[in-house]
Amino acid sequence: MSRLYKIEISELDEEEGKTINRLEKIREIVNEVFLNVKDKAIRRVGYVHLYGVSQFCAQFALKRNLNPEIAAVTGMLHDLYYYRTGIGDNHAHNGAEYARPMLRDLEIFTEQEQKLILSAIFHHSDKKNIHGEYDELLKDADVMQHFLYNTKFDIYENDAKRLKNLFHEFNLNNLSVYDFNFEKKNGFTAKGINKRQALAKIAETLAKREIVGEEYDEDYNKIVKYWPEVNCHEELKYSWCAAFIYHCCFEAGFKLPIRHPNSDRYVGVLGWFQWASLPEVGFYIEDSEDFVPERGDIIVYNNIIPKEYKQANDILPRDHIGIVLSSDKGTYTVAEGNVDNQNKAGVVTRKLHENVDGFIRICNDYEYMGWKYDYKTGVYKE
DSSP states (O other), X not given: OOHHHHHHTSEEETTTTEEEOHHHHHHHHHHHHHHTOOOHHHHHHHHHHHXXXXXXXXXXXXXXXXXXXXXXXXXXXXXXXXXXXXOOTTHHHHHHHHHHHHHHHHTOSOHHHHHHHHHHHHHTTOOSSOOOHHHHHHHHHHHHHHHHHOTTSOBOHHHHHHHHHHHHHTTOTTOOGGGSOBOOOOOOOOTTOOHHHHHHHHHHHHHHTTOBSSTTOHHHHHHHTTXXXXXXXXXXXXXXXXXXXXXXXXXXXXXXXXXXXXXXXXXXXXHHHHHHHSTTTOOEEEOOTTOOOOTTOEEEEESOSOGGGXXXXXXXXXXXXXXXXXXXXXXXXXXXXXXXXXSBOEEEEEEXXXXXXXXXXXXXXXXXXXXXXXXXXXXXXX
């Protein structure tokens, strides 16, 4: 790569009058995350993996006539959410959502470049299906780094197919796909488990602990860990009822991403309402005299928080959310985080139909199908 090309793919900082090395800027962010990873082994593996995948991305980009800088950025960021939070479920989709505001606020990548990077991160765990050029490049780089980290480790069948294609592309004919140790893993849903009942039990247990929305409370830290932005604690203070619901759902086995495609984040009540109301989901039920809530239903309130306890920018009518524990004699018993915006969890009694907008009843066998979603087009595959 020529020196001239390196300059062309950098952004000019008009105020400073100098070029910004965008890849190094991303590496600074990644390095800062790893400084806060306490486990030395995980930190070492993370460094090796992200830098290794990034360099394979750049190499493959040169071979495929793609932009090596953009490719390298996808490699640096693709698993950063996992190393920042330790949460592996849906880490590709969560990783894209984690990187989205980061790339936006840096203001050094065009909208098109951001979309290419985020799409690659979003799809990188889906090694079976085919997506865009940068998406496939990142998948291939991810597979290659895992393989070369230790060729004696077992690999997935779909990864082996990709490796076979890569060996052909790069003339690595001395390696045989048939020498690999295969590890076939199929996802499954445990039968006979009532996740809504588990959801209610988890919510009730946590609410009775009267969790306080402060950094010193270990339970609260577990609730907000899914949203790892630096200012997370400050932004969610007195506004974490929806985060409480997300944590309880996650622990009960409903492995949702931090933001469902075409919806807001689950960290807000609006995100839950939008997701449950999607045609392909259909879990939202408006409150009525005919509907009988069950233990484990999620209840969405409408203008229940007193004005003096609302955030200044909180003007949405659906302003609070909880998990139904029981209903009897004109009342609900509900487990809630941030009860009445007082920054403390608890079990409360509410009147039937009073300030209730509706309910979310998640099917016990519900599985997130985000792999069908195309990040760049916003369209679901049939």
